[in-house]
Amino acid sequence: NAGVTQTPKFRVLKTGQSMTLLCAQDMNHEYMYWYRQDPGMGLRLIHYSVGEGTTAKGEVPDGYNVSRLKKQNFLLGLESAAPSQTSVYFCAISPGQRANYGYTFGSGTRLTVV
């Protein structure tokens, strides 16, 4: 999706391994979000950031850490991957909390933990 780039697109991890997912935006938006999508569960918020240097927990933060050292990048880390973290991860951005344009989403990262 235009403006939001997620890397990698696919990844297979072994239980206990670590990895970092990168979300990069070129729209100069303040707010960035990480969601996970699981079948029948919709999208659930993991962590979010309201600006450079800030992070906050969402609905399902356990097992994940995040950093927003630069305004354009939002990193999601898994320190010790577990099979329960097998999911599709989406990054989203918005200019504000209640933006009437909604959020702009990346194309997702499909992660499998074996």
Added chain:
Amino acid sequence: GEDVEQSLFLSVREGDSSVINCTYTDSSSTYLYWYKQEPGAGLQLLTYIFSNMDMKQDQRLTVLLNKKDKHLSLRIADTQTGDSAIYFCAEIPNQAGTALIFGKGTTLSVSS
């Protein structure tokens, strides 16, 4: 806590109208949204409605909002096979430190 409810599946024939329903919990939500997700893709904003509106029409799409019942619906006229996707209803509760809350999604299947 907040929860957005949707039926999980809807099956229609090509050319029929589709109606996807959603109920939300925060009566103070300012904006309500419909997103579309095609297989293997991210989410695209389909349309949104401001809370002081009852209806919004955009080509084949009609959004109806009943604030009293906290009910939102999306009607797709003349449904096409290309409309087959998952449709998510979403709201942003009117409180600081919150983000978009999504329903579980309605899978629309269109048969020819």
